[in-house]
Amino acid sequence: MGRPPCCDKDSVKKGPWTPEEDILLVSYIQQHGASNWRAVPAKTGLLRCSKSCRLRWTNYLRPGIKRGNFTEQEEKLIIHLQALLGNRWAAIASYLPERTDNDIKNYWNTHLKKKLQYKLNDTSSEHCVNVGFGLPAVHRSMPKSKGQWERCLQTNVEMAKRALSKALSMEDPMGSSVMKSMKYEDSHLPSITYAANTENISRLLEGWMIKKKKVTSASTTISPKSSDNSSTSSQMSMSASNCIVSPPTLLGLEDYESALEGSPEATAQGPFQMLESWLFDESADGEEQQESFLSMVMDEL
DNA sequence: AAAGGCGCCAACCGCTTGGCA
DNA sequence: GTGCCAAGCGGTTGGCGCCTT
Numbered sequence: 001m002g003r004p005p006c007c008d009k010d011s012v013k014k015g016p017w018t019p020e021e022d023i024l025l026v027s028y029i030q031q032h033g034a035s036n037w038r039a040v041p042a043k044t045g046l047l048r049c050s051k052s053c054r055l056r057w058t059n060y061l062r063p064g065i066k067r068g069n070f071t072e073q074e075e076k077l078i079i080h081l082q083a084l085l086g087n088r089w090a091a092i093a094s095y096l097p098e099r100t101d102n103d104i105k106n107y108w109n110t111h112l113k114k115k116l117q118y119k120l121n122d123t124s125s126e127h128c129v130n131v132g133f134g135l136p137a138v139h140r141s142m143p144k145s146k147g148q149w150e151r152c153l154q155t156n157v158e159m160a161k162r163a164l165s166k167a168l169s170m171e172d173p174m175g176s177s178v179m180k181s182m183k184y185e186d187s188h189l190p191s192i193t194y195a196a197n198t199e200n201i202s203r204l205l206e207g208w209m210i211k212k213k214k215v216t217s218a219s220t221t222i223s224p225k226s227s228d229n230s231s232t233s234s235q236m237s238m239s240a241s242n243c244i245v246s247p248p249t250l251l252g253l254e255d256y257e258s259a260l261e262g263s264p265e266a267t268a269q270g271p272f273q274m275l276e277s278w279l280f281d282e283s284a285d286g287e288e289q290q291e292s293f294l295s296m297v298m299d300e301l
Numbered sequence: 302a303a304a305g306g307c308g309c310c311a312a313c314c315g316c317t318t319g320g321c322a
Numbered sequence: 323g324t325g326c327c328a329a330g331c332g333g334t335t336g337g338c339g340c341c342t343t
Contacts (some may be wrong), residue, residue, distance in 0.1 A: 050329090051329085089332065105333085
């Protein structure tokens with residue numbers, strides 16, 4: 001007994017979406033909002049399953065999505081965040097306004113992973129941690145012996161902290177530009193580079209975006225993707241924002257904490273203290289701490 | 302010019318999570 | 323407490339286009 005299919009597979013269309021389908025979906029969502037996906041195929045007449053509709057909207061049609069080449073800044077931020085969070089693409093995407101988790105995941109798998117592997121091969125393999133900025137996830141480069149493993153872990157934690165520090169640093173043009181763009185996103189619209197087949201849709205949505213932007217521009221809360229351009233897309237990214245507070249899951253919490261005890265950085269003052277408790281203390285109110293951490297960082301900018 | 306290889310990315314699959322009755 | 327359903331998420335796949343021979 002396998003899992004039942006999410007939809008009636010015989011009558012469901014698969015493969016690339018046509019512009020006509022896109023328009024049907026967009027106009028439905030304009031009228032009814034992006035909720036109750038199960039009803040979407042029936043109401044729109046689309047021969048697609050609800051999941052497919054949701055995915056199409058989330059990844060390509062929703063306003064405010066930037067497509068095309070990743071900037072160097074975005075690339076660096078992805079690398080840093082991947083080192084911190086692992087393959088939690090939704091969490092990473094929550095720090096990159098305008099990019100979807102799918103996009104980031106694809107970019108990581110096709111470009112960044114290879115790039116980093118190449119760099120790693122270039123550098124010495126004698127140290128247990130070849131992890132600088134741009135390293136794979138913390139849990140990836142685990143040496144075999146326990147002593148090595150612990151040293152490695154400590155270094156990784158420190159690296160991760162440094163990576164975030166760099167990403168958030170005022171001095172670092174990348175960090176500041178990213179954070180500032182998060183803060184002031186509402187004041188200047190990004191250059192949207194939709195793929196050819198969605199260009200028309202984006203034009204179609206333009207008026208709607210402007211209308212929605214007026215409603216949301218009052219919001220000044222600093223949290224990942226908090227300044228999404230539309231109320232609908234805010235809805236869509238809500239879950240992604242919510243999930244960023246969990247610590248990496250492949251290593252035990254105790255391991256992280258014991259590793260931190262041995263690290264001089266563990267006693268660091270300022271934002272890192274909050275970052276650490278945010279990262280490592282699951283029992284705490286993570287969301288609240290995350291908010292205050294980010295607010296603190298933003299205040300410093 | 303043609304064929305095969307390869308990389309990229311849109312879309313799918315299926316597991317997990319959260320909400321509700 | 324339990325089961326069901328909808329939605330979220332990450333891994334994987336398949337097709338298309340570009341590159342190389």
